[in-house]
Amino acid sequence: MKKLDRLVIEEKLNLVIDKLLNLGGPENEEELANNGGEAIGYFKRDFGIKEWDWPQGVGLYGLMKVMKAKGNTKYQEFLVNWFKENIKEGLPSKNINTTTPLLTLALLNEGLKDKEFETLCLKWADWLMECLPRTKEGGFQHVTSANGDRQGVRLNENEMWIDTIFMTVLFLNKMGQNYNRQDWIDESIHQVLMHIKYLYDKETGLFYHGWTFTERNNFGGVFWCRGNSWFTVGILEYLEFFGGTLNAGVKQIILDTYKAQVSKLKALQDQSGLWHTVLDDSTSYVETSGSAAIAAGILKGIRLGILDDSYLECANKAIAGILANIDEDGTVLKVSGGTGMGYNKEHYRNILIAPMAYGQSLVILALSEALA
Secondary structure, three states, X not given: OOHHHHXXXXXXXXXXXXXXXXXXXXXXXXXXXXXXXXXXXXOHHHOOOOOOOHHHHHXXXXXXXXXXXXXXXXXXXXXXXXXXXHHHHOOOOOOOXXXXXXXXXXXXXXXXXXXXXXXXXXXXXXXXXXXXXXXXXXXXXXOEEEOOEEEEEEOOOOEEEOHHHHHHHHHHHHHHHHOOOHHHHHHHHHHHHXXXXXXXXXXXXXXXXXXXXXXXXXXXXXXXXXXXXXXHHHHHHHXXXXXXXXXXXXXXXXXXXXXXXXXXXXXXXXXXXXXXXXXXXXXXXXXXXXXXXXXXXXXHHHXXXXXXXXXHHHHHHHHHHHHOOEOOOOOEXXXXXXXXXXXXXXXXXXXXXXXXXXXXXXXXXXXXXXXX
């Protein structure tokens, strides 16, 4: 990046972070609830930064990554207070999505050594191993929070979703590495390979949103942008946690899958620099959060020498497209709402667009990589 470009990226990055720290709900909540609600991706818990669920968990991870990249503790107080306040108020049900904040907590506590935080992380990792419902072949069943009930769950019986790798498997692997628990590490490897086995499409190199063992299909067979992006950005984070200790054969399978995916993503990139919410459907809207995670994953791949410089143009074009969708107050625009499993492309095209914590944080990851 040119010097001027870096200054612009730094400025935009700071705006996006400030907005994340103060993010609230949409102004038209009642309208969203009455005009489609869940069918268009309206889940009240998804908005703002205060609730303990996956959107906020991804947001916290963005802050953690910025601190690590810059070697400071600028947001540590915010993070500690966030976790302490949520624990004091009482946590929601344990499921795939509510595991997400714990990845940041595990990373944060490497330096803090807070006993309360450590106990929570250890108990939750044990719960994932012993109590989380499984699909056939032992896959992590994509259990989510019940809509409107913090203590309830939606079982999604016998279903695996690509989101699980980022939301849960990263945490389990990190805990295994931190506490020398080979059983936790091995289970994380099992889950990654299971999700590749059932969600990866070998004809395109892309990932389907989900797989059901009940019907034995990939639901609508849709290549959803943000779903794919969870793998693009998450799998390199996953590999990094091993510090070079992962079995070479397993690592090669994972990297070959990643490279095949990004090769196809490069070919599908829109002229705007972003990707369509249904990747292979140019009539669907371009979507910033998934595009940012894809950009972050590609930039990291280049930085680590996994991808060659032929991907630089794609990555730079994506960053330009992301910068163009950051409002003056730091709000990330064109972010799709929470997206349940769909049986056709229309489902994904109809998901609402609104400011979301994960939109802010995935842009944080992308811009941080652009500055690395």
